[in-house]
Amino acid sequence: MTSTGRRLGRRLLAAWAGALIALAALALAVAPAQAADEFGLVPGSFTATLSTDQAGAHPDSIVSFRLRVKDDGFSPVGGIKDLVVDLPPGIVGNPQSMPKCTPGELDTRNGGLCPLATQVGSITLDLVRADYTGPYSVTWPVYNMVPRGNKTAEFGFFVLGTPIFITVSVRPGDRGLRTEIPRIISPMPVRGTRLTLWGDPAAPSHNAMRGYRCIDVICFGGNNPAQLSVRPFMRNPTECGRPGAATIRVDSWENPGRYVTATADPITMVGCDKLAFDARLEVAPNQTAPGAPAGYTVDLTVPQSDNLRDLGTPDLRKAVVRLPAGVAINASGSDGLLGCTPAQIGLDDNDDPGCPQGSKIGTVQIKTPLLEEPLTGGIYLAQPHDNQFGSMLALYLVAQGSGVTLKLPGEIKADPSTGQLTATFDDNPQLPFTNLRLSFNGGPRAPLVNPALPGTYTTVSELTSWSGETEVSSSTFEISGPATPGFAPRLSAGVQNPAAGAFSPFSLTVARADGDSALKSIKGVRLPEGLLAMISSVPLCDAALAAAGTCPEASRVGHVQVAAGAGATPVWLPQQGKKATGVYLTGAHNGAPYGLSIVVPAQAGPFDLGTVVLRSALHVDQRTTAITADTDDLPTILQGIPLNIREVRMILDRPGFMFNPTSCDATSVDAQVRSVADAVANLSNRFQVGGCAALPFKPKLTLRVGERGKTGNRRMPPLDVTLSMSRGQANNRGVRVTLPRAFNSRLRVINDACSLEEFHAGQAGCKQVGTAVAKTPLLQEPLLGRAFFVKHPERRLPDLMVALQGQGSASLVKVNLTGKVVIPRNLSLRTNFDTVPDVPIDSFTLSLQGGKNGVIGNIGNICSAKVKRGLKAGVVFTGQSGKRVARQQKMTVVGCGKATGKKKAAGKKKSAGKKRAAKNAAKKVAKR
Structure with missing residues (x-):
């Protein structure tokens, strides 16, 4: 080939390439105004x-355009370097509707001709003669x-020894x-x-153009029918x-990177009512066990x-899928x-997605x-709230193959009350497909879970086409299994160090088996007697902060762990790297003297469901x-x-907070557990500590009787009894x-007792016979109380009952002590407090009043020496550890003799102080 021929070939190459791009675009817009000597498109060409x-028809299309030329009237201003044409969506x-030509067939051995059955159109180029003497066409x-x-896909043609290929892809954005x-x-x-592109390449009207080629006035081929595809x-x-409008970007070799753009005249379709849309959607799980994790296929x-x-x-265009409740x-x-x-x-690009594998x-x-x-790929969970919908649940569908990358976003809405899921994929690509299959992972960590009850479940979908027609589709599947899920929860509770009286973390666990009905509530958790907490060591959280879950760290007494979800491997909260849970001690709550604020940040994986x-x-x-x-539930x-x-x-693992009983009797932790199906299980877990024999037990008791003027015969003296204990003993x-x-x-005083009902109703109808003060390390302030005689239906003599009540932040703490009064055969007076709680005390003082309402x-x-010598009370102490201490306790008599001078003044001062203290204590009790 001569150099002139090669130059002509190169020029033809560029010309035909530009023409084929114009064909793919169907129409190019009028270029913006340009200077006469600039590369570009002729306006309106x-x-x-x-x-x-x-709409939906199979048309032939003809596209033509012209490039700007120089002052000679026929030489173009520059040569095309890169062409990018975007077609209107739809x-x-x-390319699968007809045979394909191989690159090996499109070469000089065949004269640049592929098999006739592969032809999809023709191209005519207006060129400039090799010697630049005028125009001609091919x-x-x-x-x-x-x-x-x-x-x-690719299309190709052959120009003077050179094959030209045009690549077709799906662009990001509108696809x-x-x-x-x-x-x-x-x-x-x-x-x-x-x-020209043919909508029906097999139409007889195209026979004249099959294999037709022409250089200027010399033409070959045509009128050569073949066995062709009729699709x-x-x-x-x-x-x-x-x-919809096509757009083009083109630059030149003279100014590479400086693109000229244009938009074609809009194309508008009519007749959408003549189109038929028939779509179906089916949903099924890969297993049918009730409440089980399952892989779902759509x-x-x-x-x-x-x-x-x-x-x-x-x-x-749009798919709205409502999965069954x-x-x-x-x-x-x-x-x-x-x-x-x-x-x-990267929804706006065609790059491979960079989603982490863990989101698939x-x-x-x-x-x-x-x-x-088929295109294949993955379903990815969109980052909650950081997606184009701003929603907690969203998906990305990524399908790739044959140079195509589709990325389709969809929003998932979960009903806040029922959890029913509705998926919406809107503004889908205007590209035809026969089947789209989504296969969600199965296994214990499947993203979806079956309904909890057996039955027939229906998925309803609304499928809307770009033509405006909506098809409502429904499909059903069966869940089979027991009509009612089981509920056999288990309770376990205990202390880390089971030594009697020792401080130790305490834990309580309620669990159910996979497949059982989910937990709804844990009520009435009753701890063993003596398993208590050192309330005085913890600053109580304010009620408002407790309700908001923002208690200070100083109020923390423990933490919780929660397992949630179906399958053999539930998710545990808190997860590593997430916010920690907390249990905080609060003041009075719901009529109880104390409460807990249990805070669980619901964070797992990418989800943050709040606190x-x-x-x-x-x-x-x-x-x-x-x-x-x-x-709470x-x-x-x-x-x-x-x-x-x-x-x-x-x-509950705050150091120095929870401590064990000093009794080694076997007891239990009890609870009532309810399921979401309202099944109830009353659970009990054995509890026992050891080492009680090693605890010391050395209680001390003092008895003071008398008062000036109340020591003589037939007088009614006051009586003060004080019990004191050093810490670390058995209670x-x-x-x-x-x-x-x-x-x-x-x-007379004893028989004037009130009823048990009156006592429990607030003692309004009971006559007070004394006061009491109890100091315990559990509380910051002592408990104050009043003593009454109360009739008990099972005993002949009334009981001496003491109603203690806490002060300050412990004002709702109430403790009732019962002393059983007995008069033995020797006519002595005996009181037996045989149900004392397993609580450590520093001291307990019971003051029985004297005078006309005196008890004794x-x-x-x-005050006589003879009587004094015999004033010894028989005292028997029984410890929670089982140890017993008995002694004859000498009583101290006060108010004997006449005091003179300094002794008299000191006695009066001491007596007055004692009276003031008793009076103040009585006032505090009376204010309750």
Whole structure:
């Protein structure tokens, strides 16, 4: 070939490349105003005609354009280097509808001709003669090619020994088609082009152009019919009323990177009412056990016709899928789960997604008639609240293959009350497909969970096409299993160090088996008697802070662990790296003297469902001081995600807070547990400590009797009894005091006792016979109380009952002590407090009043030396450890003799002080 011929070939190459791009674009817009000597498009030179504007039809299209020329009137200003043409969404060509030409066939051995059956159109180029003496034209067939490498589709033609390929891809954004020719080898003198694509390549009307090629006035081929495919090649958009426009970007070798852009005249479709849309969606789990994690498959089918007589099937625009109630997010699936951020998915590009592997929750497969092989990829969880919807739940579908990368976002809404899921994928690509299959992961960490009850479940979907037609589709599946889920929870509780009287962390666990009904509440947790807490060592959290879950760290007494979700591997809260849980001691709550604020940040994987705050009221038994905790119901669903709580552990591990009983008797921790199905289980766990024999038990008791003027015969003296204990001992279980026979009971006072009902109703109808003060290390302030005689239906004599009440922050703490009064045969007076709570005390003082309402009377003068010598009370102490101490305790008599001088003044001062203290104590009690 001569050098002139090579130059002509290079010019033809550029010209035909530009023309084919114009064909792919269908129409190019008028270029903006340019200077006469600048490279660009002639304003108004782009035309695009379709044989029909019927939506979904298979039209022929003719596209023509001209480049700007120099002052000689025919030489173009510069040569085309790169061309990028974006087609309006919905214009598609189906390269699978007809045979393909291989790159090896498009070469000089065949004269640049592919098999006739692969021809999809022709191109006519207006060129400049090699000697630049004037214009001329060439015409050549355009072929459907076997794509080279991982390309979506390619078209090609042959020009003077050089094959030219045009690559077709799906662009990001609106997912319309993009055609590209990068780096056209050499600038060539292209004046303009006329490009024709056939909607029906087998139509007889195209026979004259099959294999037709022409250089200026010398033409070959045509009128050579062949055995051809009768399937359509081009298809119009299936949306009506909204114009779509093609755009072009082109630069030149003279100014690379300086692109000229233009927009074609809009194309608007009509006749969408003539289109037929038939879509179906089916949903099914991979296993049918109630309440089990399951992999779900979603099949969306849109039949496509390849009959030339049929209009194309409208493309799917929007899918709204409502899964059955009961199919919900599986909380355990969040363990190890990650979210994919907008930057990682890159919805606006065609790059491979950078989503972490941990965000992949399934696979996707799309079958389309446009490609030989299905597109395949993954389903990724979008980062909650950091996605284009701003929603907690969203998905990205990524399907790739044959040079195509589709990234489809969808929003998932979970009903906040039921957890029912609704998925919406809107503004889907205007590309035809026959089947889209989503396969969500199965296994113990599956993202979805089956309904909890057996039955038939229906998925309803609303599928809307770009033509405006909506198809309502429904599918059903069966869940089989027991009609009612089981509920056999277990309770375990204990202390880390089971030594009697020792400080030790305490833990309590309630758990259920996988498949059982989920936990709803844990009520009436009753601790063993003597398993108590050092309230005085903890600053109490304010009620407002407790309700908000923002208690200070100083009030923390422990933490919780919660397992949630279905399957064999529930997710545990808190997770590593997430906010810690906390249990905080509060003041009065729901009528109880103390409470707990239990704070659980519901964070797992990429989800942050907020902070759960449960309040627990800590009641103190008035007789035994045993603690009972009543806690709010557990949350069952948060932001539409059912928690399916499997296990709850509470660990109270603040140092020096919880301490063990000093009794080694076997007892239990009890609780009532309820399921979300309202099944109730009353649970009990054995509890016992050891080492009681090693505890010392050395109680001390002092008895003071008398008062000036009340020591003589038949007088009614006051009586003060004080019990004191050093710390670290076994606590008292019983104290029995038998007064010497020098005292008798005042039967009138005893018989004037109130009823047990009156006593428990607030003692309004009871006559006070004394006061009491109890100091315990558990509380910052002492308990104050009043003593009464109270009739008991099971005993002949009334009981001496002491009603103690806390002060300050412990004002709701109430403890009732019962002393059983007995008059033995020797007519002495005995009181037996045999049900003393297992509580450490520093001191306890009971002051029985004297005078006309006095409890006891003197037999003889208790100040006389003879009587004094016999004033010894029989005292028996019984420890919680089982140890027993008995002694004859000498009584101290006060108020004897006459004091003179300094002694008299000191005695009066001491007596007055004592009276003031007793009076103040009585006032505090009376104010309750």
